[in-house]
Amino acid sequence: MKTFIEFDAVELPNHLHLTRERVREFLQREYLPNKSRLGSGFSPEFSRLCGDAGYIGMTWPKQYGGGEKSFLERYIVCEEMLAAGAPVWGHWVADRQSGPMLLDYASEEIKNDLIPKMIAGEYCFCIGLSEPDSGSDLFAAKAAAEKTSEGWALNGTKLWTSGARQAHYMIALMRTEKATEDNRRHGLTQFLVPMNTPGITVRPVRSMAGDSEFNEVHFDNVIIPSDNALGEINGAWKQASKELAYERSGSERFLETFSVLQALADYVHKNPKVHLQEALGSLVADLYSFRQMSLSVAMMLEQGKAPMVEAALVKDVGTLWQQALPERVRSIVGGESDFDDQPELRRDINRMLKIAPKLTIQGGTTEVLRGIIARGLGLR
């Protein structure tokens, strides 16, 4: 019997332990002492420090200033940053998917212009996919790009765009032609859009968590050069698989609420009751498993594969778990008699409860992911 889905066990090469040590030293030196100033979200200052340390574009070609390191080495750097709660979001999207996307599909001129500055941590990227009338159904996108004598004219609205206010560039999915009868995925093209182009307005959307990570981006006759169309005109769907595998399989799919698990460990350390230890251990085992699965996908990416189904699986199990984590920690400690005397733990749980609902929505909902997995199983 051949199994449908395989996650090879990954044994990290020894030299990568050194990489991990160096990232920990970097965080110890640059982040932890300045934690309150740098925060945990966007920090241009921290992104530049990461750039200086060679932690952005680690896998990209040396020709553009990249490190030509392995995907596994990049994986280790990323997971260490997230586990420490470092403010990586200023360069995260650029490093994870926009850079690789540009390297594959942008003109030489654009690459020479942008990639070195992305690597230096100077450029923040956002991804324009969802719209007011198309969330999970990306192929229903209406925001349009029209060919003109000056280049492309963009009109329409993108919604739920993370980091659009901070971003210097957006990779936007725009309609360039109607879908065809037999292929509803046809007619969409990806564009590189400088966010300072006249005609772009960004409105923050305040969330229930109290932040304004999401934005509405409006395009009113925004003119960009012809060269800024990325890859095949009308064929964006063919370019998505590798990008989505990068986007879905990383450690942010199970580490976003990690701090609440550490807070639980600290609590149980002070209150070493058996039932608390058991509950903690069960959650640690979960984390161990999902990290190994994620690592396995990193290995597949390193081998040049495009593990769409495996990446969807990692995001499905990982995001459901990290979403449930604050609830589970609450249910473990909530009945303890000294719970009222744990203000920090309570604050941590509350903070994570507030971000939890979005975790199974952004970057592909649970339902979309399960559709992809079902197709992989041969059910569609």
Add this chain to the structure above:
Amino acid sequence: MGLANTDALLADAVSKLLGNISSNELCLAVEKGHWPASEWAQVIEMGLPMAWLPESLGGAELPPEEGFTIARLSGRNATPLPIGDALIASAIATQAKLKLPDALVLFGNTPANETLVIDSDDTVSGRCRVTTFANHAEYLMLPIQTSTGSRVALIENSGNRSTVENTLAGEPCCECIFEKARVVTLSDEDFSDVQKTIEDIGAVIRSQQIAGASEAIMAICVNYVNIREQFGRPIAKFQAIQHHLAALAGEVASIACTADVASLSLIKNNFNSNGTDIAIASAKVRAGISGAKVIRIAHQVHGAIGFTDEYELHRFTRRIWSWREEFGNEMIWSRRLGQLVTNSESPQLWPLVCA
């Protein structure tokens, strides 16, 4: 499976053999007390339970990955034979440098607070517990206390036994009681952590078997939903079913991946469990928790047919239930893992998780 260095030809041969001999009929017969002697003879002939044992000790001396592959495949086929248990015994024999005969040898654990000693006439008296099939074992391996430390002894299993009861898998289980049993061989070197070693290797073997059974269940489910029609179409076309199976795939993948990581970790540490605790604990916890989810989903998508004894789903379901209890269930391994975290000076999780 996801272990590097496994020999595809060998895995194919093992797959073929186990596929041929493992049937629903045989499982049901074993449940009624039948011992599949000829099937066991074929398994022995291929050297499967002796995979880890060096040739000098009567084993097949295969690369260490192969032992775990064999365990996985025995789970995938729900083979009603003590392949996993015999593998565990041979792993202990390898460490104890004990030569094993070409027969069914199982490891017997003494109840807590009881120890076995060798009497002056070179015999041993007492009792031990064995996971399954002890009533058919020709030899038993036992932990022995001597004045100079702990040893492992091989004895003939000719004594009495307690009433044989079936496990949840429908496999026979009993306690062996022996009086003045002759010691066939005794290991030379001290083996004081034999109990922990048994539990560790046993947990990984059971995790692999649960991984295999879960993979088989997934295949059975995918096949069934594509064939079974309701409301005018194959039920595979219903989104509710698709989402069930997608969730199932996630559970199966997590069991298999973690079992492989634990196997690799044991191999890398030469079967010495120090430093592999988190991998082993995670594998058994994962197998226990996710195994239950696999079972729930599989039965739900099957409807009533999955609940019958003529349909093959039950033999995988029931083996997962049985295996998850053996060598520490998920509660026990969770507690150990939690204690590993909180008994240290500083309970930093992250360095532990990626150690």
